[in-house]
Amino acid sequence: MNDRLAGIKQEILNGIDQLAASRAAAFELRKQFLDSKTGKIGQLMKEMKNIAPEERAAFGKNINELKDWAQQKFSELDEKLKARELERRYESEKIDVTMPARETETGNLHxxxxxxxxxxxxxxxxxxxxxxxxxxxxxxxxxxxxxxxxxxxxxxxxxxxxxxxxxxxxxxxxxxxxxxxxxxxxxxxxxxxxxxxxxxxxxxxxxxxxxxxxxxxxxxxxxxxxxxxxxxxxxxxxxxxxxxxxxxxxxxxxxxxxxxxxxxxxxxxxxxxxxxxxxxxxxxxxxxxxxxxxxxxxxxxxxxxxxxxxxxxxxxxxxxxxxxxxxxxxxxxxxxxxxxxxxx
Ligand SMILES: [Zn+2]
CATH class of the missing domain: 3.30.930.10 (Bira Bifunctional Protein; Domain 2)
Structure with missing residues (x-):
């Protein structure tokens, strides 16, 4: 069981590394794991009934820890992406006041x-x-x-x-x-x-x-x-x-x-x-x-x-x-x- 938890953890890390290029993509990725109905971590909770009663407490604790860890990771990711987007916007709006002005042609009378x-x-x-x-x-x-x-x-x-x-x-x-x-x-x-x-x-x-x-x-x-x-x-x-x-x-x-x-x-x-x-x-x-x-x-x-x-x-x-x-x-x-x- 703990292997499955470790597997999900790895999936999240890989996903963050490879898929989360924008805040929208990161949001979709987060949903795959943390959505209360369809998320992979939520699904694990439903398997609680298949677990031997004496192991349930430890299993529940591990899932909660994984959930906290994942939430933490995704909010860090979101902060990072937010900062990067802001930086990109600043970069594109940057004005170099030392650049020579574009020449405008004015006519004159004959x-x-x-x-x-x-x-x-x-x-x-x-x-x-x-x-x-x-x-x-x-x-x-x-x-x-x-x-x-x-x-x-x-x-x-x-x-x-x-x-x-x-x-x-x-x-x-x-x-x-x-x-x-x-x-x-x-x-x-x-x-x-x-x-x-x-x-x-x-x-x-x-x-x-x-x-x-x-x-x-x-x-x-x-x-x-x-x-x-x-x-x-x-x-x-x-x-x-x-x-x-x-x-x-x-x-x-x-x-x-x-x-x-x-x-x-x-x-x-x-x-x-x-x-x-x-x-x-x-x-x-x-x-x-x-x-x-x-x-x-x-x-x-x-x-x-x-x-x-x-x-x-x-x-x-x-x-x-x-x-x-x-x-x-x-x-x-x-x-x-x-x-x-x-x-x-
Ligand atoms: Zn003369």
């Missing part, structure tokens, strides 16, 4: 958008309102009203993308001037954006789609002095306090007189370098006093009012400011290029 926002901030700061430009114009707004007659070279099929005999992709943002002057009476002070324009030009410094920002001021007694003063202030704000401007005579059909505006080279300070091709000056924009005929086309009294207008190439401004030598780089969506330009 260089042309950055320049446009900067310019708009400057002009809005000078009291300009923002007017919207259109990508599709008709012949009247893109040419006729701007004093560009039918035989003007700017109308050449090589420069303009026509959508139909009447409609075309805007070749300049100046149409916004006409739309504004038709709707508003002076005083007018607008910059036009977003300024997408199209011409069939395609080389290192020309893209078939590019961006302009157009400015228009119409009021009484507007003169070239206002234009020069305003653009000088603008140039200092965008390229630095030491920047100066100079005006060169030029020709645009919608302004008279017309000028090209150069800024002193912000790279060499005017001494001459590669950026300014040794001249010390960089061509920045075209401007002028609004042609009286353009005012009259919009029903504005050209005896009482005069205006100034300017147009700046945003792509060129972005290339100058960020040192980009090929306009294509702006529009190829190459993240290696675009990531480097973040001014905001």
């Amino acid at each position: 260089p042309v958008t950055q320049i446009r926002n900067q310019l708009m901030d400057i002009f809005v700061g000078m009291g300009f309102e923002v007017a919207e430009t259109r990508e599709i114009e008709n012949d009247y707004y893109n040419f006729e009203a701007l004093n560009i007659p039918k035989d003007h070279p700017a109308r050449d099929m090589q420069d303009t993308f026509y959508l139909s005999p009447e409609y075309l992709l805007a070749t300049q943002t100046s149409g916004a001037q006409i739309h504004t002057m038709e709707k508003k009476k002076p005083p007018i002070k607008i910059v036009a954006a977003p300024g997408k324009v199209f011409r069939s030009d395609d080389d290192a410094t020309h893209s078939p789609m590019f961006h302009q920002m157009e400015g228009l001021v119409v009021d009484e007694r507007i003169t070239m002095c206002d234009l020069k003063g305003m653009l000088e202030l603008f140039a200092k704000k965008i390229f630095g306090e030491d920047t100066t401007t100079r005006l060169r005579p030029s020709y645009f059909p919608f302004t008279e007189p017309s000028v090209e505006v150069d800024v002193s080279c912000f790279s060499c300070g005017g001494k001459g370098c590669r950026l300014c091709k040794g001249t010390g000056w960089i061509e920045l924009l075209g401007a002028g006093i609004v042609n009286r005929r353009v005012l009259e086309n919009c029903g504005i009294d050209s005896e009482k009012y005069s205006g100034l207008a300017f147009g700046i190439g945003l792509d060129r401004a972005a290339m100058l400011k960020y040192g980009i030598n090929n306009v294509k780089l702006l529009f190829e969506s190459d993240l290696r290029v675009l990531r480097q330009i973040n001014d905001n």
Whole structure:
């Protein structure tokens, strides 16, 4: 009989060693031996009646001892497994605060958008309102009203993308001037954006789609002095306090007189370098006093009012400011290029 008790003891020890990998498995194992109805130790009690009466007391004592021993073993096992599970949980939840953080990518605005926002901030700061430009114009707004007659070279099929005999992709943002002057009476002070324009030009410094920002001021007694003063202030704000401007005579059909505006080279300070091709000056924009005929086309009294207008190439401004030598780089969506330009 005592052999059977020893056998059960060994079975429990083996079971603990081999089967009890989790608390659930340990619970099942415990049930096999200690369940009050089906457990192997309980079963032994039922055999009491087959034992000789004088041996019963000793047999009962041995079974109880085995039961106590087994309970003790299983509760030790449970404690051990509980501790191990806790340890495993801690291990899996452990955070190493010294580990480098996972990199999160943040985007930035396109260089042309950055320049446009900067310019708009400057002009809005000078009291300009923002007017919207259109990508599709008709012949009247893109040419006729701007004093560009039918035989003007700017109308050449090589420069303009026509959508139909009447409609075309805007070749300049100046149409916004006409739309504004038709709707508003002076005083007018607008910059036009977003300024997408199209011409069939395609080389290192020309893209078939590019961006302009157009400015228009119409009021009484507007003169070239206002234009020069305003653009000088603008140039200092965008390229630095030491920047100066100079005006060169030029020709645009919608302004008279017309000028090209150069800024002193912000790279060499005017001494001459590669950026300014040794001249010390960089061509920045075209401007002028609004042609009286353009005012009259919009029903504005050209005896009482005069205006100034300017147009700046945003792509060129972005290339100058960020040192980009090929306009294509702006529009190829190459993240290696675009990531480097973040001014905001
Ligand atoms: Zn220079």
